[in-house]
Amino acid sequence: MRHCRITNCPKPARPGRRICDLHRTRIIRHHNPHFTTWTVADDHDVQALIREQRPAEGLTRLERVKVAHGLTDLGLPATEIARILGVTQRTVYRWRTRTAA
Ligand SMILES: [Zn+2]
Incomplete structure (x- = not known):
């Protein structure tokens, strides 16, 4: 190969x-x-996703973490954030306990 x-x-x-x-x-x-997807986030996209609270595909890992933090700040439950981002609740809890970037 x-x-x-x-x-x-x-x-x-x-x-x-x-x-x-x-x-x-x-x-x-x-x-x-x-x-490397971890280090880049389009803040305009991130803010739009937080505002619209809609599922999105093709986000970088950092973007997803930032959206998760933004939605957490708005008071959304982890189950809802997990659904929007297409990850498990466990992942959302893990992201919440860490600082993005
Ligand atoms: Zn390669």
Whole structure:
């Protein structure tokens, strides 16, 4: 099996491709294979999601944590936040006890 062509990536490339899934996603979404989703959040999107309280896909981890904190500040229960973000209640509790970024 071929390895992902990104330097230092230990993962195998997807069949018929030259890069792994993770790097493919990063390049498509962010035009940068070294992008790490943890460190980036679009605050405009985050504020809109908190205001609208609607489910959204494709958020970075940091964005989800920020939305969770914002919804918590509004007094939403963890069950509702978990539903909006598509995560478990347990995850919401974990995020609440930590400071994002
Ligand atoms: Zn890779």
